[in-house]
Amino acid sequence: MADQKTAAYICQGCGLGERLDTRQLAQVASRDGKMNLVREHPFLCSSEGVAMIRNDIENEGVTHIAIAACSRRAKTEAFHFPTVAMSRANLREGVIWIRPEGDEHQETTQEMADDYVRMACAEVKKMVQPAGNPAAARNDTVLVVGGGVSGMTAALEASKAGYRVVLVEKTGALGGMAAKLWKRVAYKEPFADPADTGVNELTARIQADKNIKVYLNATVAKTDGAPGRFTIDIATESGSISQEHVGAIVQASGFTLYDMNKLPELGGGLPNVVDQLGLEELARAANGGPIKRADGVEVKTVVFVQCAGQRDPSGTHLPYCSGHCCLTSIKQAMYFKDRNPDVDTVVIFDDLRTPGNGEDFYRSAQRKGVTFTKGKVSSVASAGNGLKVTFHDLILDDKNATIDADLVVLATGQVPNSGVNIDQPREEGVDIKPISILNLNYRQGPDVPQLVHGFADSHFICFPYESRRTGIYPTGPVRRPMDIAQAMEDATGAALKAIQAIENAAAGRAAHPRSGDLSYPTFRAEGCTQCKRCTVECPFGAIDEDEKRYPVFNESRCRRCGTCMGACPVRVISFENYSVDTVGSQIKAVDIPDEFSEKPRILVLACENDAYPALDMAGMKRQTYSAFVRVIPVRCLGSVNLIWITDALNSGYDGVMLMGCKHGEQYQCHFVKGSEMASYRLSKVDDTLKSLNLETERVQNYEVAITDIERVPQLINDYAEKIKEIGMSPFKF
Amino acid sequence: MMSDLNAQAIKKYGNSFLKEVEANVEEGEWVKMCMQCGVCSGSCPFGPHWAHPPQEIFMMIRAGKREEVLTSDSMWMCTSCYNCIVRCPRKLPITHIMHGLANYAHRLGLAPKNQPTRVFAKMFWDNIVKTGRVNELKLSLGLYFKDGLGPGIKTALAMKDIGLGMLKAKRLNPLELVKGHGCKDTKGIHAMLKKAREIEDRRKGFAA
Numbered sequence: 001m002a003d004q005k006t007a008a009y010i011c012q013g014c015g016l017g018e019r020l021d022t023r024q025l026a027q028v029a030s031r032d033g034k035m036n037l038v039r040e041h042p043f044l045c046s047s048e049g050v051a052m053i054r055n056d057i058e059n060e061g062v063t064h065i066a067i068a069a070c071s072r073r074a075k076t077e078a079f080h081f082p083t084v085a086m087s088r089a090n091l092r093e094g095v096i097w098i099r100p101e102g103d104e105h106q107e108t109t110q111e112m113a114d115d116y117v118r119m120a121c122a123e124v125k126k127m128v129q130p131a132g133n134p135a136a137a138r139n140d141t142v143l144v145v146g147g148g149v150s151g152m153t154a155a156l157e158a159s160k161a162g163y164r165v166v167l168v169e170k171t172g173a174l175g176g177m178a179a180k181l182w183k184r185v186a187y188k189e190p191f192a193d194p195a196d197t198g199v200n201e202l203t204a205r206i207q208a209d210k211n212i213k214v215y216l217n218a219t220v221a222k223t224d225g226a227p228g229r230f231t232i233d234i235a236t237e238s239g240s241i242s243q244e245h246v247g248a249i250v251q252a253s254g255f256t257l258y259d260m261n262k263l264p265e266l267g268g269g270l271p272n273v274v275d276q277l278g279l280e281e282l283a284r285a286a287n288g289g290p291i292k293r294a295d296g297v298e299v300k301t302v303v304f305v306q307c308a309g310q311r312d313p314s315g316t317h318l319p320y321c322s323g324h325c326c327l328t329s330i331k332q333a334m335y336f337k338d339r340n341p342d343v344d345t346v347v348i349f350d351d352l353r354t355p356g357n358g359e360d361f362y363r364s365a366q367r368k369g370v371t372f373t374k375g376k377v378s379s380v381a382s383a384g385n386g387l388k389v390t391f392h393d394l395i396l397d398d399k400n401a402t403i404d405a406d407l408v409v410l411a412t413g414q415v416p417n418s419g420v421n422i423d424q425p426r427e428e429g430v431d432i433k434p435i436s437i438l439n440l441n442y443r444q445g446p447d448v449p450q451l452v453h454g455f456a457d458s459h460f461i462c463f464p465y466e467s468r469r470t471g472i473y474p475t476g477p478v479r480r481p482m483d484i485a486q487a488m489e490d491a492t493g494a495a496l497k498a499i500q501a502i503e504n505a506a507a508g509r510a511a512h513p514r515s516g517d518l519s520y521p522t523f524r525a526e527g528c529t530q531c532k533r534c535t536v537e538c539p540f541g542a543i544d545e546d547e548k549r550y551p552v553f554n555e556s557r558c559r560r561c562g563t564c565m566g567a568c569p570v571r572v573i574s575f576e577n578y579s580v581d582t583v584g585s586q587i588k589a590v591d592i593p594d595e596f597s598e599k600p601r602i603l604v605l606a607c608e609n610d611a612y613p614a615l616d617m618a619g620m621k622r623q624t625y626s627a628f629v630r631v632i633p634v635r636c637l638g639s640v641n642l643i644w645i646t647d648a649l650n651s652g653y654d655g656v657m658l659m660g661c662k663h664g665e666q667y668q669c670h671f672v673k674g675s676e677m678a679s680y681r682l683s684k685v686d687d688t689l690k691s692l693n694l695e696t697e698r699v700q701n702y703e704v705a706i707t708d709i710e711r712v713p714q715l716i717n718d719y720a721e722k723i724k725e726i727g728m729s730p731f732k733f
Numbered sequence: 734m735m736s737d738l739n740a741q742a743i744k745k746y747g748n749s750f751l752k753e754v755e756a757n758v759e760e761g762e763w764v765k766m767c768m769q770c771g772v773c774s775g776s777c778p779f780g781p782h783w784a785h786p787p788q789e790i791f792m793m794i795r796a797g798k799r800e801e802v803l804t805s806d807s808m809w810m811c812t813s814c815y816n817c818i819v820r821c822p823r824k825l826p827i828t829h830i831m832h833g834l835a836n837y838a839h840r841l842g843l844a845p846k847n848q849p850t851r852v853f854a855k856m857f858w859d860n861i862v863k864t865g866r867v868n869e870l871k872l873s874l875g876l877y878f879k880d881g882l883g884p885g886i887k888t889a890l891a892m893k894d895i896g897l898g899m900l901k902a903k904r905l906n907p908l909e910l911v912k913g914h915g916c917k918d919t920k921g922i923h924a925m926l927k928k929a930r931e932i933e934d935r936r937k938g939f940a941a
């Protein structure tokens with residue numbers, strides 16, 4: 001890097017000048033950091049300070065800057081210099097705000113600041129300002145798979161925003177489940193009566209929209225590519241294949257009802273026992289007149305059985321609540337009451353769940369005389385020309401309460417149409433061809449991964465629409481159980497996410513959570529051993545293999561987490577501004593006092609999504625913690641390459657703390673599997689430590705949430721105490 | 734006569750006790766709005782001491798347990814503290830329904846005969862109706878002797894100091910025992926109450 005010109009800027013504002021010897025920091029930057037240009041400024045983020053930096057960039061030819069001021073998470077607008085590489089030394093949140101004032105603390109506080117300046121200088125010299133994904137491509141078309149309410153809404157919303165849409169529906173007509181309903185649950189004031197489904201209107205709008213191209217009786221035979229450049233093969237009725245090129249995909253493949261034949265104890269399979277869809281059919285057939293059973297008998301008494309095969313703790317049936325069935329039964333009871341108030345309608349429920357304005361709808365049904373009985377149905381059996389429902393009345397604790405009914409409706413819930421479960425090995429010998437929805441031509445499998453209970457999903461806390469396949473957004477009941485109103489809202493969100501993906505891909509930027517990041521992973525083929533760890537460990541299926549079995553990075557699928565970089569045993573993967581070297585150099589830049597100084601050094605590798613912000617906030621709240629830690633933010637714990645830890649221990653650090661997000665089933669990791677991969681790798685570190693003759697406590701892994709503002713300083717202080725107990729590392733020079 | 738009313742009601746409402754309650758019990762139309770959350774029962778200071786706290790009574794009404802509800806002494810135990818009304822998320826006028834149920838059970842002749850609240854209420858009513866004014870002496874003595882002569886004498890003796898104190902403070906006139914003072918137009922009061930009862934009976938569909 002011949003034409004690299006480096007500069008360091010030391011801020012004296014925010015109390016930095018009073019608490020620290022900034023002259024000394026400047027010396028450190030030029031002497032240890034070897035920066036070409038070093039400047040102190042009383043108020044660096046002021047327009048004057050920023051102008052000074054800008055002037056150096058424009059007129060002095062500065063290409064790499066280290067800013068020693070506040071946290072990299074603060075003042076990002078002021079310190080925005082897109083043409084140069086930049087690092088930040090966090091002296092405010094990371095030093096003066098977390099250290100007590102007073103002479104006895106001064107020395108260690110200053111040492112901390114000195115180190116952070118050394119680290120920032122070392123880091124920036126290894127950075128290159130990213131240029132953006134060279135494979136960037138723009139395609140303004142959204143593929144929507146599924147023509148139900150969710151799919152149609154997503155299509156219309158995308159079209160309204162000016163994007164073209166290709167809509168693929170497997171049946172011969174648009175409308176999906178909603179088209180089979182007589183009415184939908186009330187969705188606006190006064191939330192009192194069942195309302196029209198609105199399906200006809202949606203379909204008409206789709207047909208009138210020139211931006212939307214509809215394929216009926218069609219399925220997705222193959223999905224190839226990446227955001228901005230997907231190629232879709234659509235299998236049509238005639239057997240021919242049409243090809244479409246799209247930029248992003250919305251999967252709105254909906255749900256099927258849980259099969260009531262699996263519920264013989266609740267009468268599943270008996271005549272006059274129907275599921276909720278069965279009742280809709282009867283209501284549609286009645287067309288406003290009295291509702292009759294299949295045998296033509298007019299229904300005078302009807303019992304609704306809630307949670308039929310749902311919220312089942314035994315593991316036999318659905319373990320979850322489908323969220324809409326209480327309101328659906330309430331609506332269906334109104335079908336009867338609105339026609340004839342003398343029809344007895346009893347809803348037997350365990351917990352009645354009527355989210356949002358559903359409560360008004362529930363009250364309205366009570367007013368109409370629908371009876372709600374808290375109980376658990378034990379059996380439904382034929383009795384004469386009707387049925388006898390036996391249940392445990394939970395309020396009166398009557399185990400053998402009974403009701404006679406002409407018709408029983410079972411609320412069986414939703415099972416997502418999420419396609420092939422790619423995490424489950426296919427059973428040998430079973431000749432059922434699993435039906436894939438997307439037929440992804442990805443090496444990870446033909447569909448998006450499933451999260452819990454078979455629902456297609458990704459980050460359920462932070463990014464609900466995003467699947468682990470970038471640019472593909474499951475929406476509606478395939479993502480989680482929901483009703484029409486929620487599905488419409490959900491589909492709108494998914495459409496906007498698809499648009500974001502298109503725009504990011506076109507600009508060569510990362511999707512969330514690093515959206516806007518122009519860096520992308522590259523690898524050095526000469527060093528690659530083709531071990532495939534990167535390919536396997538990438539949580540987003542972004543890496544394929546070429547014919548020679550080398551990894552192929554699909555940058556627009558990549559979220560820039562660095563998990564591949566952490567995985568690579570020969571360390572050939574890197575980003576322009578984040579690499580084994582940028583972090584490794586920071587680790588090595590720290591000054592390690594000798595064994596007898598009683599000044600241990602603890603390396604903290606903190607996830608920038610949760611742990612690092614928590615540390616910053618601890619600073620804002622003036623929580624103090626040990627001056628012996630040196631914190632380095634990492635994109636994800638998944639990006640931590642074990643070489644950093646080995647290097648740190650070898651160069652005399654006394655301990656290493658890793659702070660990442662919660663992993664496992666209730667994960668909060670922003671990159672889904674990153675922190676899990678890290679803890680898996682770390683589980684092997686103990687052997688390394690033992691072979692170095694070091695205590696296993698020298699490396700600790702913590703799960704930290706962004707809210708752990710008080711806990712994180714505590715963890716650090718406890719660990720510093722622990723290191724005192726174990727004693728200093730024998731590896732100091 | 735009372736059991737006639739009961740037979741009529743059974744005939745009229747069949748097994749829909751809820752409809753019967755809606756039609757005949759003060760604020761009875763609210764029973765169907767209960768969502769069985771149990772807040773009332775949990776709030777009632779007497780709840781643990783009754784057979785059926787309000788939530789349960791409402792459930793029993795919906796389950797058609799007519800006999801059990803109307804012969805229960807639970808609604809007679811309500812002290813009108815209004816805790817439940819204040820807390821019910823559905824805004825049911827629970828206290829009023831409890832009293833309405835008690836009243837209805839009484840009129841049908843199903844209320845437990847020796848339920849103390851019922852006995853007192855009845856005594857109070859008869860006492861006040863007679864002269865148009867409460868005769869406190871007769872009312873308290875009546876109450877003391879409701880279970881017979883022996884227990885009555887016992888209670889009277891136990892209360893004697895209070896009685897003497899009240900006598901001294903001129904809060905009690907022994908002459909009331911003999912005659913007692915009435916209001917100016919006792920006949921008018923009687924006629925008015927009779928009329929009111931007629932109107933109520935007509936409205937509730939009871940035969941006159």
Ligand code: SF4
Nearest residue numbers: 538558559561562564
């Ligand atoms: S592991 Fe992360 S950084 Fe690497 S290719 Fe996959 S998404 Fe991109």
Ligand code: SF4
Nearest residue numbers: 528529531532534568
């Ligand atoms: S992990 Fe590294 S060595 Fe292994 S295949 Fe990927 S780039 Fe090559």
Ligand code: SF4
Nearest residue numbers: 767768770771773821
């Ligand atoms: S508090 Fe109200 S809604 Fe809840 S159980 Fe009691 S009466 Fe019913």
Ligand code: SF4
Nearest residue numbers: 777811812814815817
């Ligand atoms: S008003 Fe009656 S029912 Fe309500 S809490 Fe008080 S005593 Fe109980």
